[in-house]
Amino acid sequence: MSHEKYYTMNINGKNAIVTGGGRGLGKAVALALANEGVNVAITGRNEENLKNTVDEIQKLGVNSAYAVFTIDDEAAVKAGIETLAEKLGGVDILVNNAGIGDFGTIEEMPSETWEQVIKTNLFGVYYAAKAVHPFMKAKGEGDIVNVASTAGLKGGPNMSAYAASKAAVVSLSQSMMAEWRKQNIRVITLTPSTIASDMSIQGGLTDGNPDKVLQPEDFAEWVRDILKMNRRALIANGSIFSTNP
Numbered sequence: 001m002s003h004e005k006y007y008t009m010n011i012n013g014k015n016a017i018v019t020g021g022g023r024g025l026g027k028a029v030a031l032a033l034a035n036e037g038v039n040v041a042i043t044g045r046n047e048e049n050l051k052n053t054v055d056e057i058q059k060l061g062v063n064s065a066y067a068v069f070t071i072d073d074e075a076a077v078k079a080g081i082e083t084l085a086e087k088l089g090g091v092d093i094l095v096n097n098a099g100i101g102d103f104g105t106i107e108e109m110p111s112e113t114w115e116q117v118i119k120t121n122l123f124g125v126y127y128a129a130k131a132v133h134p135f136m137k138a139k140g141e142g143d144i145v146n147v148a149s150t151a152g153l154k155g156g157p158n159m160s161a162y163a164a165s166k167a168a169v170v171s172l173s174q175s176m177m178a179e180w181r182k183q184n185i186r187v188i189t190l191t192p193s194t195i196a197s198d199m200s201i202q203g204g205l206t207d208g209n210p211d212k213v214l215q216p217e218d219f220a221e222w223v224r225d226i227l228k229m230n231r232r233a234l235i236a237n238g239s240i241f242s243t244n245p
């Protein structure tokens with residue numbers, strides 16, 4: 001038996017777009033993919049973070065670019081994704097990572113904040129996937145990683161907007177997977193638990209202690225390894241937790 005059958009894929013030379021790639025989990029994923037030789041374009045609102053991250057990515061010897069747009073504006077997402085796809089010369093991988101966490105009770109959170117969480121987290125994933133899909137369909141393959149959350153599997157106090165947005169991302173992602181696997185597009189729904197980042201530390205969810213709490217690099221290595229699996233294999237859903245935070 002040839003053990004080549006078991007080899008993971010080489011993803012060197014592929015082109016990826018990571019939304020929210022200027023900091024946090026998105027930045028870690030962008031760097032982990034670049035370390036594998038993937039050309040990585042990133043998006044976000046903070047141009048300085050994006051520029052600095054593009055510099056770091058390019059130092060790893062791959063092509064990189066960024067686009068500044070807000071993920072809740074469909075026309076801006078479409079234009080930004082198309083520009084990046086053109087710069088990279090196609091898109092093989094989309095990591096739908098941009099998102100916000102706003103926490104508070106149903107009674108106290110202003111409706112505008114509640115709506116903005118849904119718009120950013122749910123519509124953002126939908127707009128970016130829709131913008132990238134024509135490129136993957138034309139190529140006959142692609143990978144889309146949708147970053148939901150364990151909060152999307154079960155609601156709880158102070159997280160109604162965030163949990164509802166992420167539950168909707170899980171559902172949207174499952175539908176996407178069912179529709180697009182026929183086009184050789186792997187749609188992967190990830191539901192990570194708390195990982196040290198601006199969102200989780202500023203939100204008071206964790207102190208981010210690296211001895212105990214998941215770090216963005218742990219998440220990034222997991223995403224990289226999922227993407228490196230042979231194309232016949234699709235990790236449809238996955239959760240990751242800190243072992244003993």
Ligand SMILES: NC(=O)c1ccc[n+]([C@@H]2O[C@H](COP(=O)([O-])OP(=O)(O)OC[C@H]3O[C@@H](n4cnc5c(N)ncnc54)[C@H](OP(=O)(O)O)[C@@H]3O)[C@@H](O)[C@H]2O)c1
Binds near residue numbers: 020021120150
């Ligand atoms: N950290 C955790 O514990 C955890 C757990 C489960 C799931 N997640 C999910 O993982 C993803 C990344 O989270 P993180 O912890 O890395 O958060 P973070 O450090 O707060 O970073 C959020 C990222 O999303 C981008 N973003 C937010 N709103 C945006 C908008 N309207 N338009 C464009 N970009 C926007 C930000 O870019 P700019 O700063 O440039 O706007 C930033 O790159 C999110 O979807 C989050 O819900 C996180």
